[in-house]
Amino acid sequence: MLSRESSATLMSAITAFLYREARLQDEHQYEAWEKLWTDDGVYWVPANGADIDPERQMSIIYDNRSRIALRVRQLMTGKHFTQTPQSNLRRLISNIELMDGQPDDGDIAVASNSLIFESSLRDDTLWAARNEYRLRHVDGELRMASKKVILVNNDKAIYTLSFLV
Amino acid sequence: MNMMTGVSPWERLIRPDRVHGSLYTDPEIFEAELKNIWYRTWVYVGHESEVPNANDYVVKSIGPQSVIMTRDEQGKVNLLLNRCSHRGNQVCSFERGNARSFTCPFHSWTFANDGRLVGYAFPDGYEGQDKSQLALGRVTRVESYRGFVFGSFAADGPTLKEHLGGAAETIDRLVRTSPDGEVEITAGFLKHRVKANWKFILENECDGYHPAFVHTSIFGVADSMIGKLYGGASTALTRDYGNGHTEIDLRPEFRKRDAPMSWFGTSEERLPDYTARMKTAYGDTAARQIMIDGTPHVMIFPNLFIAEIQMFVIQPLGVDDSVQHVTALQFKGAPDLNRRLRQQTMGSVGPAGFLLADDSEMYERCHRGVLARNPEWIFLGRGEKRQRQDELGFTVGHVTDEVPSRGIWTHYRKLMEPN
Numbered sequence: 210m211l212s213r214e215s216s217a218t219l220m221s222a223i224t225a226f227l228y229r230e231a232r233l234q235d236e237h238q239y240e241a242w243e244k245l246w247t248d249d250g251v252y253w254v255p256a257n258g259a260d261i262d263p264e265r266q267m268s269i270i271y272d273n274r275s276r277i278a279l280r281v282r283q284l285m286t287g288k289h290f291t292q293t294p295q296s297n298l299r300r301l302i303s304n305i306e307l308m309d310g311q312p313d314d315g316d317i318a319v320a321s322n323s324l325i326f327e328s329s330l331r332d333d334t335l336w337a338a339r340n341e342y343r344l345r346h347v348d349g350e351l352r353m354a355s356k357k358v359i360l361v362n363n364d365k366a367i368y369t370l371s372f373l374v
Numbered sequence: 375m376n377m378m379t380g381v382s383p384w385e386r387l388i389r390p391d392r393v394h395g396s397l398y399t400d401p402e403i404f405e406a407e408l409k410n411i412w413y414r415t416w417v418y419v420g421h422e423s424e425v426p427n428a429n430d431y432v433v434k435s436i437g438p439q440s441v442i443m444t445r446d447e448q449g450k451v452n453l454l455l456n457r458c459s460h461r462g463n464q465v466c467s468f469e470r471g472n473a474r475s476f477t478c479p480f481h482s483w484t485f486a487n488d489g490r491l492v493g494y495a496f497p498d499g500y501e502g503q504d505k506s507q508l509a510l511g512r513v514t515r516v517e518s519y520r521g522f523v524f525g526s527f528a529a530d531g532p533t534l535k536e537h538l539g540g541a542a543e544t545i546d547r548l549v550r551t552s553p554d555g556e557v558e559i560t561a562g563f564l565k566h567r568v569k570a571n572w573k574f575i576l577e578n579e580c581d582g583y584h585p586a587f588v589h590t591s592i593f594g595v596a597d598s599m600i601g602k603l604y605g606g607a608s609t610a611l612t613r614d615y616g617n618g619h620t621e622i623d624l625r626p627e628f629r630k631r632d633a634p635m636s637w638f639g640t641s642e643e644r645l646p647d648y649t650a651r652m653k654t655a656y657g658d659t660a661a662r663q664i665m666i667d668g669t670p671h672v673m674i675f676p677n678l679f680i681a682e683i684q685m686f687v688i689q690p691l692g693v694d695d696s697v698q699h700v701t702a703l704q705f706k707g708a709p710d711l712n713r714r715l716r717q718q719t720m721g722s723v724g725p726a727g728f729l730l731a732d733d734s735e736m737y738e739r740c741h742r743g744v745l746a747r748n749p750e751w752i753f754l755g756r757g758e759k760r761q762r763q764d765e766l767g768f769t770v771g772h773v774t775d776e777v778p779s780r781g782i783w784t785h786y787r788k789l790m791e792p793n
Binding site (some may be wrong): 213217227254256257261264265266268269270271272276279280282283286287288290291330332363365366367368369370371374 | 716
């Protein structure tokens with residue numbers, strides 16, 4: 210159990226980390242965003258609910274670390290037409306909470322809500338999600354070991370989601 | 375028919391090597407397509423494996439109409455319209471489940487899962503009413519081919535087998551990828567919406583001209599063998615089966631490689647279980663050929679696209695509003711193959727897919743593009759001079775030729791013109 214003081218320090222570090230991640234995503238700083246991941250990172254955007262088994266059922270994104278790198282490399286080519294030109298993005302991150310029942314391996318389970326405004330060639334699109342993270346201290350820095358993005362409308366037909374969510 | 379000129383408007387809009395841009399954007403044409411294509415011809419609805427047990431149901435669609443596919447207690451598959459026969463309320467609001475009956479929440483009318491009206495609230499107000507006249511609407515004809523369930527709202531017309539014609543053989547080829555000879559649709563669907571006309575999707579599925587350009591970003595960074603299949607030197611073919619069905623036949627390239635499972639970028643050694651089961655099921659020689667040839671790349675008009683490792687179902691909602699429902703193909707008796715099929719499918723398709731995000735971007739840009747009316751035409755003449763007939767009499771061309779689009783539009787015109 211953390212003391213109140215160290216808990217406040219941790220929350221402050223986590224909040225800064227999540228805001229930074231959001232800014233890197235909004236500003237398409239792909240390589241800097243990729244550096245936020247641990248070597249075993251998993252990036253998961255489920256479809257058709259929050260609790261599907263991603264090993265059995267289709268997800269919108271279910272990237273292991275090498276596929277995260279591939280996703281970033283595709284964006285970096287400048288010929289991924291769905292992001293050429295890039296979407297204009299701004300997102301709000303809020304409701305940041307440490308989860309009940311922290312993992313006993315030292316990872317930090319944290320959740321937030323996000324609301325993303327995307328302006329693309331198609332139109333303006335509003336995205337809303339619950340984000341669940343496992344963060345880990347690596348060499349004194351916070352890193353993402355997993356990020357699960359539960360889109361509010363992931364059971365419906367959604368438009369192309371080619372920016373980093 | 376235009377009484378003044380004797381020329382059908384469709385003849386003016388659809389020519390052998392070009393079609394008019396308004397075919398993609400005119401709301402009246404979209405309404406006419408619903409009537410003459412979606413609500414008349416055979417349309418793919420769902421797969422029998424999605425309702426494996428008695429009383430299972432899954433909600434599907436035909437165009438904008440919601441259709442409940444049920445397996446009733448007798449084991450029969452029904453296609454019921456999701457519309458109460460009383461005041462039109464939708465009777466089913468869940469995507470799937472197991473239910474003997476559906477009760478409308480509005481006035482508590484209850485329908486059996488074969489569509490019969492079994493009861494209504496306060497029945498004394500309906501004295502003398504014949505309940506059999508108030509069943510749920512049904513898709514008029516329902517037939518299935520190797521587990522793929524199709525529906526047609528026309529009481530008469532070609533049988534499903536006649537409609538599939540030469541393309542039925544592609545489904546035969548597909549199911550042989552399973553050692554048990556069966557496809558299973560069990561991995562759930564991604565639903566990818568595009569602000570574009572459905573025919574941009576339909577025509578792109580067997581367009582072998584675009585991959586080298588639209589998908590250059592992923593071919594450049596992934597160790598993909600797909601790019602070469604669609605190059606100028608490729609021996610792969612485009613094929614028009616008639617009735618709007620089209621194919622990209624990659625077998626000539628895979629046969630040159632002569633390596634089992636190369637079609638899926640893997641090898642027999644990496645799939646020992648699967649390889650053993652295939653050899654037991656089909657014998658060494660036939661199994662080897664199946665595993666060299668791979669699965670088909672075929673667009674069954676108007677909405678079922680089998681894309682080697684995944685299946686797309688195209689749904690038009692409006693003239694510029696379409697949904698691609700997509701899932702990994704799964705083959706009965708092939709768990710090690712199925713896992714890889716799911717992983718590959720998740721990477722490549724759906725709203726965030728490495729391939730489909732760019733295809734869908736093209737659909738939307740094309741739709742906005744054709745709102746400009748100079749030139750008025752979409753030019754589809756590629757390979758017209760070099761197309762030929764194959765040994766079965768189907769038109770084939772180079773993999774990058776527009777044989778499929780021309781085939782689709784020839785059939786489209788037949789359906790749209792007054793008989």
